[in-house]
Amino acid sequence: MEAYQKLRLQERLVLAGPIPETEFGKEMIRKIDADPRVIRTGLVQGQELAELFSNCRLFVLPSHTEGLSLALLEAMSCGGRCLVSDIPANTVITGQYGAEFEAENRDSLAAALSKELTTPKDEVLLKQEMEYVKENFDYDAVIEWHEDVYKCALNRKNEKRWEQNC
Secondary structure, rough: OOOHHHHHHOOEEEEOOOOOHHHHHHHHHHHHHHOOEEEEOOOOOOOHHHHHHHHOOOOOOOOOOOOOOOOHHHHHOOOOOOOOOHHHHHHHHHHHHEEEEOOOHHHHHHHHHHHHHHHOOHHHHHHHHHHHHHHOHHHHHHHHHHHHHHHHHHHHHEEEEEHHHH
């Protein structure tokens, strides 16, 4: 929010998802509601969420702690350009398909936002991104990966085999 406000962009900022009812959350809501360029949606699911991902100019994930982000995978699978904090959980997903900024660094985020919003879309790269997510992160691929991990764990009795195959 602060990086966005610092840039004084004309583009609207859509904050999708619930905001926690903590003091920090209440302060964020006050800041958000004071800026007419910012739209707060609350929880969004299904077709409405897919439309948000498909129509946004840039999906930004500024997390500093994260596991495997389903929101990031969904944005990428819809062909969205992505800008993520440089934590391993994000960069392992985006690979060559996403832009990064230094986690918890507002200046780095502001610079990356400015760059990404002025860089034209690369439709070929976005199609490759969609295919990459489909091949590597759809349910069948994830199940197959988990099966391989379990098989390796079960066969771990033979350490040489573990090192060679897992």
